[in-house]
Amino acid sequence: MNIHIISIFPEAFDSYFSSSILWNAQKNNLFQVHFYKLNDFSDKKFKHIDDKAYGMHGQVISPEPTAKAIDFVLEKIWKKVPIIYLTPAWELLQQEKVEKYVEEFEEDIIILCGHYEWVDQRIRDLYVTHEISIWEYVLSSGELSAMVFIDSLVRHLPWVLWNKISLEEESFSEKLDRKKEYPVYTRPATFRWLEVPEILRSWDHGKIEKWKFDNLQ
Ligand SMILES: C[S@@+](CC[C@H](N)C(=O)[O-])C[C@H]1O[C@@H](n2cnc3c(N)ncnc32)[C@H](O)[C@@H]1O
Incomplete structure (x- = not known):
């Protein structure tokens, strides 16, 4: 499985992905992670990717760099794949659902990690196929929830766990x-x-x- 992660903080994944089961599984080519730093897709001078929310408080991840990043991955893999947005507001992750996703997902998936208030709603409308919450509390950003989600999936891939x-x-x-x-x-x-x-x-x-x-x- 190829997991394509779009994130403002790809470095946040380093320590967890380079230890124990997830590290061994990558070394044995049982799954691979590919990181895309969202700011690299920004046209802004200082590479920022957020803007003020219309009509309410807070910052929102802008649609343009996000769409550009997703399109970049889609062009690279050249097929329709699940595009997952981690968000506290939607479907709660449970073991039964993890098993269902493992069956349903094929070779590639794209994971979008949020930050600030949200990602612009139009990205959810246009691109996102699955919205997943790791439970009913709010974290500062989507990297931690992406790690939880990926770990829950990867342990079900063939040969990741020997027993x-x-x-x-x-x-x-x-x-x-x-x-x-x-x-x-x-x-x-x-x-x-x-x-x-x-x-x-x-x-x-x-x-x-x-x-x-x-x-x-
Ligand atoms: C500060 S949160 C945004 C919270 C949002 N304004 C709300 O009220 O639901 C920033 C990001 O962290 C991630 N996040 C926070 N809590 C999460 C959870 N329980 N499950 C999955 N992702 C979460 C999401 O990617 C979210 O876009």
């Missing part, structure tokens, strides 16, 4: 009836005054399976 069971049996998965995963333990068997439940140490897989489902949180 498929981790994916199948995790919180909100279909197999766990969309409930929260059971508690898990590792060695030592006794820590402080707390013991690992007897059944988990029994090697009786039937009983362990039952314990897991009885202990969904």
